[in-house]
Amino acid sequence: MTSQLSAAPGTQPPGTVPLLRSITIQRPAMSEHGLLDYITRDESLVWSRHGEGTIGFGQVARFESTGAERFALARHWWDAISEAADVQDPLQQPGTGLIAFGAFAFSFSSSYASRLIVPKIVVGRNETCSWITYTVADPEAELSAEAAETELAGLLEDYSPEHELGAGADKLVAGQISEQAYRESVLKGVSVIESGAVTKLVLARDAVAELASPIAVAQVLRQLALRYNDCWTYSVDGLIGATPEMLVRVRGDFAEARVLAGTLDRATAPSDDPDYAHRMLLEDEKQRHEHQLAIDSLTEQLGPLASGMDAPDEPFVLQLPNVWHLASDVKATLATRADGSVPGVLDLAEVFHPTAAVCGTPTKEAGRILRELEGMDRGPYAGPVGWIDTRGNGEFGIALRGGVVESPTSVRLYAGCGVVAASDPAAELAESWAKMRPMREALGI
Template identity: 30%
Template sequence: MEPLRGDETTVGETTVVARGCRLDDAPVRAVLETDARPRFFWAAGTESIAARGSAATVTADGQSRFDDVRTALEALFADCSVPDDLPSAARPRAFGGFAFHNGTHEEADSPWDGFPSAAFFLPEIQVTKKDDDAWLTTVATGPEAATEAETLLEEWRDRLVADSESEPGIPPGISHRERTPTQDGWREQVAAAVASVDRGDLQKVVLAQSLSATLDTELSVPDVMARLSRTYPDCYRFMLSPDAGGTFFGATPERLVSVRGRTVRTEALAGSTGRGDTPAEDEWLAAELLDSEKDRHEQKLVADAIRDQLEPFASTVRIGDRTIRRLATVQHLRTSITAELDDDEHVLSLVEALHPTPAVGGLPPDAALRTIRETEAFDRGWYAAPIGWVDAAGNGTFAVGIRSAVATEREATLFAGAGIVADSDPDREWDEVQLKYRPILDELE
């Protein structure tokens, strides 16, 4: 098929050109299994995207990191020539995310080397599959951008046609694991947090744990993503390997925000219980969760806070009914939230307003974040932070990076947390965290 072409766009000495063509299939793992960095994978609903290589990279730090990234990406997309007939699903997107905190935990040993406070890249190679359609998109920069983009398109089109998806291998196995904190340490942390709630210093705080696993064999994250996609097809599956360091990956049930035009979609996800061994037990556990005063209170705090954060942007915010969100190992309380923006807004403006929601931070926000920093003996890095994509129109979708891990070839560090409120029981919260490890742990053991 003849590639789709657009006119070159030059600003100063920078030329950014995109090319695209339709594919019969989209073997996304062929893109992810290359050694090139950065690499990114995203799957949600009927859409999956694999990307690699960087035509342009944006990083930022400091209090203005969200605004700095937005400004840089707007300028980058303004300079990008895209064929008019390339469908929206196949147009170039910038992929990336943010750290949970602005800055790192200076006293903690961190597996997050190579992950800035904010990082996005415009990929050289982007393979998109949506419903039954598949597309290859290439991007190049510089004086010879048009030629380079077309060369990349021809090379990768031939490569992908010759490739096919293989079955994922078996999990690597775990030879050693170490939890931070210990269960006794966790009891002390939860007791201190509950005392802060009782004093009125906090309404809620989300405390996290980390689990470091030494692997028996080398980890293939693309294999993990293939298995996660089968087990958690209704979750946001993501993977990011930055220019250096490990790979952050996961299967999160929680959308932070989606913006398309002036329509905003988000959700309040809080309160957890396990899955039953039988349908009857499953329904009983769900009913118990719906009737739990503690869990309903925790979930209402999240929904109300999200509404308050959206109201400066939208005069009408609609909060749906409380429902059960069932996953393979856990059930949650979920409330869908939608809004119509009063004006055009970039998705990153909404990301900045919403992060962190009380589902992963707490209330009041400043006091909760201070408690998290003072309590947790590890760096959250990109755990529980926004990860997703942005397009040239300022549309995009971001998930909350939970049910996740950061890994190198033989080491993986998993993260999971629990919301602490006045009625929290330390041992019950401990058990909840262990449930939340299962999506990733099951793919490693």
């Protein structure tokens, strides 16, 4: 287990908690494109859906950690940051004031450093208003609406170049796990399930996009946000994508999650059968079984933390441009703890992760088997990604339908599929390709 605390160059030395000052100012309503107009820089921090969310620029503080205590260490650091900060936030809404963007490794054994990043500038939008937050670590820096707008204007003028899509020189190559190796791992997974060790495993694979010219991250994010507007488009330190699955959202004492398990590729669907998705998902025993395992796992973990919970008996079919999913939205009122507080979003992210939908059932045993069977380090794939504010509000999705930028011309894509006793290796491989389609399309491959 390791951890690193740091601030932006020229502010606080490593190993200290920087003393931050922050101001939030309400802004005029945005255009119909919403936050899409602000996704102009490749290094931006992004969390956006339906034109709402937050976009961060720059960095004034940063935390990194690996190991089993990565969530606890991040929470302690963020609590210390929040307690020490001078925050001027007249709006007092989820996401206003001082916030941090975060991405966490899927596994405690991963070499990927889980991280929280406090941006210098945040532009935000929700259903009622738009705002800008300006944060500094320099005690002499001017903190005002004028200074914030000047800083933002300079950032927006220096936009990142675009990448020529579909030029033909870009290609997708095998990653750590070949197609044949993946089919073999599915077969082994089915054997493990038939032995009774687990009832479900979620097996992942990777592929590498090799580009002829440097990736234009901002362009990819805009493509994802436009095509997959029902998903949460995210970007944190090279981890990019558009996830359909919300691990947990917290607003005060109210929490909710979107659970997905059960997938159907739209590319192979008949065009003259309007009931196809309903029949193949809602009426399919394998798909319903896989989905119910994920729901049961979440509600079992949430139960002790909630004073009331709404978990629907029937899932719905979520339609995305590439696939259909069985989906359920679980909502809960959080129980008050002995100290009078309620769990924050980082507390719940730690409790819920990993879900059965991205690991298996039971999750602890499935995780152990995955480390032996999968043959790769997932890094942040299928880990929590999102943001937190100083009041414990926040949103963390599951880092799906995305990839990790490993070099200016290389992006590693990931996808995973739920394996149960009835799984077919060829079908699971095809499903993994369908789940990589959003990133392949956005990259022009």
